[in-house]
Amino acid sequence: MFLNRITKRASTVLLSGLLGVAVSVSAVPMPTTSAMGIGDIVGIGVGVAQVAQQKEMLTKQYKYINTTEEGREMLFQEFRKNQGVNDDPELNGKLDIIMGRLSEAVAEVDPTIKNLPYKYFINMDKSLNASCAMGHVMTVNTGTFYHLANDDEIAAVVGHEMGHGQKDHVFKSLTSRFDKELLASIGVALASGSNTGALLGNIVGNLALKHSIVHADKRHEWEADGMAFEYITHTDYNPGACAAVMQRFIDLMGTQKQSTGEMLFNPSDHPNSEARRDKYVKQLGEYSGNHVTAKNGTVFVNGNAFVTPAPAAGMSAMERSYFVFGNLAAAYHNHHSSNSAYVENGTVMLGPQAIFTPTGQDESADVLAERLNSIKDLKADSGNKKNDKKDKKAK
Numbered sequence: 001m002f003l004n005r006i007t008k009r010a011s012t013v014l015l016s017g018l019l020g021v022a023v024s025v026s027a028v029p030m031p032t033t034s035a036m037g038i039g040d041i042v043g044i045g046v047g048v049a050q051v052a053q054q055k056e057m058l059t060k061q062y063k064y065i066n067t068t069e070e071g072r073e074m075l076f077q078e079f080r081k082n083q084g085v086n087d088d089p090e091l092n093g094k095l096d097i098i099m100g101r102l103s104e105a106v107a108e109v110d111p112t113i114k115n116l117p118y119k120y121f122i123n124m125d126k127s128l129n130a131s132c133a134m135g136h137v138m139t140v141n142t143g144t145f146y147h148l149a150n151d152d153e154i155a156a157v158v159g160h161e162m163g164h165g166q167k168d169h170v171f172k173s174l175t176s177r178f179d180k181e182l183l184a185s186i187g188v189a190l191a192s193g194s195n196t197g198a199l200l201g202n203i204v205g206n207l208a209l210k211h212s213i214v215h216a217d218k219r220h221e222w223e224a225d226g227m228a229f230e231y232i233t234h235t236d237y238n239p240g241a242c243a244a245v246m247q248r249f250i251d252l253m254g255t256q257k258q259s260t261g262e263m264l265f266n267p268s269d270h271p272n273s274e275a276r277r278d279k280y281v282k283q284l285g286e287y288s289g290n291h292v293t294a295k296n297g298t299v300f301v302n303g304n305a306f307v308t309p310a311p312a313a314g315m316s317a318m319e320r321s322y323f324v325f326g327n328l329a330a331a332y333h334n335h336h337s338s339n340s341a342y343v344e345n346g347t348v349m350l351g352p353q354a355i356f357t358p359t360g361q362d363e364s365a366d367v368l369a370e371r372l373n374s375i376k377d378l379k380a381d382s383g384n385k386k387n388d389k390k391d392k393k394a395k
């Protein structure tokens with residue numbers, strides 16, 4: 001999922017969906033072992049056999065859901081039933097476009113998406129989140145459409161989920177727990193003298209249960225963030241949206257105390273969101289060939305301050321700065337920076353790339369275009385010798 005926390009209601013619903021799968025697995029009759037005593041060693045032997053049997057059965061079930069059309073559709077329908085479907089045509093039209101554009105981008109990076117196109121729907125949850133289950137079954141919360149600033153930010157969230165999907169994180173995460181958790185459970189069962197078979201059944205249920213409560217592996221989150229950035233750079237969406245959306249979470253958390261609405265964010269998300277934003281800032285800087293960066297709301301070009309956007313359109317200065325950063329990064333990446341900056345219909349342009357449309361409190365477009373012209377060709381302030389070398393060669 002995109003955020004660490006899902007609402008209690010959503011997690012319960014998600015659980016029942018996943019448990020539906022798990023229960024059918026644990027319904028398989030299993031031999032029981034006696035309590036501690038003479039049967040200790042026999043018990044362990046039986047337990048290990050049970051683990052192997054359970055593991056094989058679970059893997060089969062998960063593979064069915066993860067890779068077959070029938071299994072995927074089953075999970076999709078189960079999720080729709082449990083989470084509720086928002087049929088709002090405007091929101092669904094929006095998501096269809098985003099999914100279409102992102103799916104094309106993903107296909108350029110990872111053609112396997114063609115074998116497993118995403119099944120997605122908008123659920124009724126009013127908080128900001130999305131999640132991707134096995135089998136490329138994805139759901140976006142209704143709240144996501146209302147809490148984010150624009151389609152670029154929604155694309156950043158959806159791209160993160162597709163990263164989880166393409167890297168098969170849910171399947172990997174579930175199956176990697178088999179050995180550890182199943183074996184540990186047998187140890188507990190034997191030590192406490194309880195019925196190993198029954199306990200194993202519970203553990204199987206818990207595997208699904210835990211996964212939906214405990215956030216996925218942190219490494220998976222970083223990987224999904226990285227994929228989101230890569231995918232978005234294969235679209236026309238602003239690549240700065242990834243950093244911007246993390247900033248938006250941070251800003252929303254700051255105002256949460258004053259909000260009488262639903263509590264969206266867990267305070268423990270705070271440092272995590274900042275670390276994720278900073279990673280995106282770093283990636284975006286590299287994408288620009290280290291010509292552009294942003295810090296505390298100011299965008300820098302070749303080490304020189306270009307603009308500090310004022311807060312506007314419900315966005316903080318920082319959130320807005322990442323969109324300017326994203327446009328400039330795209331301009332440098334796509335070699336538009338040799339063009340002169342100019343103003344068109346109130347927007348600062350660099351070649352065909354729109355950079356910034358000042359409003360209200362911002363400096364004027366003419367002043368900004370002039371400033372950009374004075375700094376855009378200076379030596380990159382990166383300390384990245386590789387890139388400097390490349391630039392020289394290109395000249």
Ligand SMILES: [Zn+2]
Nearest residue numbers: 001002221224
């Ligand atoms: Zn995630």
